[in-house]
Amino acid sequence: MSAIDSDQHSQEFESTKRPRSPSSSDSLDLHQSKRLNSNGDLSNGNQMNGNHLTTNITVSNINGASTDNHRIDSDQLSNQSKQLGMLSQEFGFSSPMPYDVSSELSQLPTILNNYRRDDIRNDAKNVKQINLTSQLDHGPVSESSVSQSGPQLVVWGTDVSINECRQKFKKFIHHFKFNEEDLCSDEIQMSQDYFDSQFQDSYYTKKIRECLIIGDYFLNVNCQHLLKYDENLYRQLVSYPQEVIPTFDMALNEIVNEFDNRCAFGRICVRPFNVTKTSSIRNLNPEDINQLVTISGMVTRSSNIIAEMSVAFFECSVCSYSVNVEVDRGLIPEPQVCQNCDTRFSFKLIHNRSKFTDKQQVKLQESPDDMPAGQTPYTVLLCACSDLVDKVQPGERVTVTGIYRATPIRVNPKIRNVKSVYRTHVDVVHYRKIENKRLHDSNQELKLTKERIDRLIALSNSPDIYERLAHSLAPSIYEHENIKKGILLQLFGGTKKQETLQTDSNTKNTFRSEINILLCGDPGTSKSQLLQYVYNLVPRGQYTSGKGSSAVGLTAYITKDPDTKQLVLQTGALVLSDGGICCIDEFDKMNESTRSILHEVMEQQTLSIAKAGIVCQLNARTSILAAANPIESSWNKNKSVTDNIQLPPTLMSRFDLIFLLLDPQDNEYDRKLAKHLVSLYYKTNEENPEVRKDLLDMGLLKDYIGYARANFHPVLSPEAQASLKNAYVEMRKVGSNKGHITAYPRQLESLIRLAEAHAKLRFKNVVDVDDVTEARRLQREALLQSAIDPVSGTIDVSILTTGVSTHDRRMKNELMIGLKQLLNAMKNQKTSTKASDDNFIFLEYQTVFNEFRNSNNQTISKETFEEALNALQTEGLFEFTNNRSLRIKV
Structure with a gap:
C-alpha cells in the first residue's frame, strides 16, 4: 500500500x-x-x-x-x-x-x-x-x-x-x-x-x-x-x-x-426479554452502556405523550422540489443544496407533511425488595416509543428490557462542547409486568388455564371455603379469625356503581366500593404483620408509616422536570395505590394536616390538587388498611376508642370496620400462643403439627381472589334488599329507647359493601340473605369491640361519629342543668341581701365549685365542672371577671 x-x-x-x-x-x-x-x-x-x-x-x-x-x-x-x-x-x-x-x-x-x-x-x-x-x-x-x-x-x-x-x-x-x-x-x-x-x-x-x-x-x-x-x-x-x-x-x-x-400483514418486530445481564437498577454501570439489560422496579412517574419528529419533509421554495430527511439523534440535518435547481439554502420545513412518532418518558424506581438496608432507592429514566407508550402506569411493578444509553450534556445549546459527565437512560424494548406473588391487577386481563379455572370453581362450591380462605391469609398469625375475614372481604371489595346526574354534561357520581379497615390495640399484637402481608399480596399496594409520612408524600407534590424544565405533578402513595390497598402503620402518629387529606380519599375516592397553578383531581380509588396504637402504650378499657387513639371522629366514621387487637392476659391463651410461635421454627410445614393441611398456597389464593374480582359483580336481590332494610332499622331501634345512636347511613353502606364482597367470595353475581347475615355478624363483631360505651356497656356508634357517647352527653346535660339551678339559687340569695342600686352580683369561683360538688351525689371533677360552666357562659347566664369571679346580672 x-x-x-x-x-x-x-x-x-x-x-x-x-x-x-x-x-x-x-x-x-x-x-x-x-x-x-x-x-x-x-x-x-x-x-x-x-x-x-x-x-x-x-x-x-x-x-x-x-x-x-x-x-x-x-x-x-x-x-x-x-x-x-x-x-x-x-x-x-x-x-x-x-x-x-x-x-x-x-x-x-x-x-x-x-x-x-x-x-x-x-x-x-x-x-x-x-x-x-x-x-x-x-x-x-x-x-x-x-x-x-x-x-x-x-x-x-x-x-x-x-x-x-x-x-x-x-x-x-x-x-x-x-x-x-x-x-x-x-x-x-x-x-x-x-x-x-x-x-x-x-x-x-x-x-x-x-x-x-x-x-x-x-x-x-x-x-x-x-x-x-x-x-x-x-x-x-x-x-x-x-x-x-x-x-x-x-x-x-x-x-x-x-x-x-400473499398475507397482507405489516412488519413484525422482535422484542427480546429476560436477559440475564443486570437485574437491578443499582447494578447498572458504564460497562453496560449500549448493551441489552433487564432491570426491574416500580414505576413512579410517566410523562405525557410527546410527538417526536422521525422524518422531516423539506420543500424547496424555488422549484418546490421535496426531500424526506430522517431525524438523527434529535437533530434535523437540513439539505443545503437543492438537487433539482442547485439553489443553496432554499429548503423550508413542512411540519404537517413530516412524520412523527409517540414518545414517553417513564421514571423507574428501585423496588423495596431489591434495596439494601439503610440506603435510598435508585432511579433510572426510561424512554418508550411507538406502541410502548402508555403501557405502564405509576405504581406498577415491571421488568424492563432495553438498551442502556449515555447521552452528553451540553454546557450551552449553541456551543458544541459537552460535559464529561453523561446522562444515562434506557431505551425500552420490552415491558413485562411481573406480579407472581401478588394479586392480579384489576387493569390487567387475568390469564388462567381451563384446569385452573375448574379448580377455582370447585373450591368456590366448597361449604367451608370462607374459613379456608381466612385461615390461608397470614397463617403464621395466631387466631384473630374475624379480623382475617374482614381483611379478606377487603381484598375482594364491593361492586362499583355509578349514577348519572341530570346535568348538562351528564356527569357521573361514583359510589365507593372499597372497604376501609382500622386495626387498633396493644403493641405486639401482629397489627404490622397483617399490614405487611396485605402489602406483599396486592399488585398496587403501598406501605407507609404515619410518623414518616407527610401530606405531600401521601398526595402529590410539584417538581420541575429535568428535561422539559416544566412543572410536573409527582404523585404520592395514595395515588400510586389507585386500584390497590394503601397500608398505613402508626396511623395515630400522623399530624393533623396529613390526616385531613384522607377525608376526601376515603369517601369520594378522589384527590383534589391546587398547587403552583396546577388544578386537577386525581383518582385515588384505594382501600385504606391502617393500624394505630393507644396513646398510653396499653389499651385503657375504661376509655372509648376515640379517647384511646385520639383520632378525629370524622375520620373514624369513614372506616367500615374497626377491630381491636388486645392482649387478653390469660394463662391458657399465653400457653397456646407460645406453642404456636415455637411451631413456626420447625424445619418444614409437614413436620409442623400446628399447620393446617387444608390451607391454600399463595399462588392459588392469588388466582382465586383475582378471578373473583375480574368475573363477578354481584347485585342485590329483592330478598337481600329487604334484609338490609330490616337490619338497618333494627340497628337504629337498639338504642332508641335509651337515647343511644347505634347506626348511621354510613353503617348501612358498609353493610352493603361487605355483603357484595362475601357474594363475590363465593363466585356469585347475586347477593342473597346469607351474604347479608354474614355481613351483619362481622359488622356487629367489630362494633362490639370498637363502639362499646365503657360506662353503659352497650353499642353506641356516636362514639365513632362524634367522639362522645350518648351516656356522657346525657350526663353533661344533667350537670349543666344542675349547675344552672345552683347559680339561680345563689343569685336569689345574694339579691335579697344586696343594696338596691347594685345591678350585678359577684360569686367566687371556688365557692360555686364547692357548693356544686357538695350538692351532687356523684363525683365531679374539675374538668367536668369547667365544661358545664363554659356551656352556661355561652348561653349568656354570667360573665367571668379578671379574678375568675362570676358576675351575674340581676
Missing part, C-alpha cells in the same frame, strides 16, 4: 470508527476496511454520492488467515458485492437503523421499505448497517459451513456477521422445541394446557402464527431460550443489540413471508 493510500486509510478509520470497540474475548482480525457507496463502489474519504451515505465494512478471515492489505478497484469490489447479494437499492442508508428484508419481500406492498424502529436508536451518525440479504439463502445453514466459507463481512467494531446472524436466528425459530424448564413462571401459568397439547413442534413457529391470527406486530423472544440454543448468538444480542435486533427483524419477516406470500 502506498503512503497516500495508507494515509487515506488512516483518515477513514479515524473519522468512522465506533465509540465502542469489541471486547478482548470478541476480538477479530480487522485488517481491511473499505469505504463503499450505495452501489458497491469504492468512494474516497467521506465523499457522498448523491443521497447515499457511505458505509464501513470489515473483511475478516474467520479461520484466522488475514487478507493482504491492498486497494481493490471498484469493478472488482462491485462484482464481489453482487456475488454476496448486497441489494443496496433496497437499503435505506439515511435511517438511524437502516435495514430491510430480502428482495422478494421488497415487492410486497405490505412490507414497509426504509422502516425504522424508534425504540432502537443509533449513536454514531456515519456508522451504518450492511444489508447482506442473500440470494444464496436456501434454508438453514450449519455453523460449520458458515465458519468455513472464507472471509465474512461483519459490522465495523463488532464481530456480528449479519448474514450468519440472520441464518442462526432463522434456525433458532424453526428448530427450538418447547421445554417447560425454559419458560418463565408466568408463561407456564398463562397457557400450560395449550403448550402441552400444541407445542410438540417449534415453539416460536406457533407463536408467529398466533401473531398473524390476532394481529400482533411483535414477537416476544425469551433470551433464556436463545442462550440455551446458541450461546454465541445470545452474547452478540446482549453486546450489540443495535446491530443484532434489526437483523432478527429481517429474518423474522422472511419467515412470516414463508407462511403466506
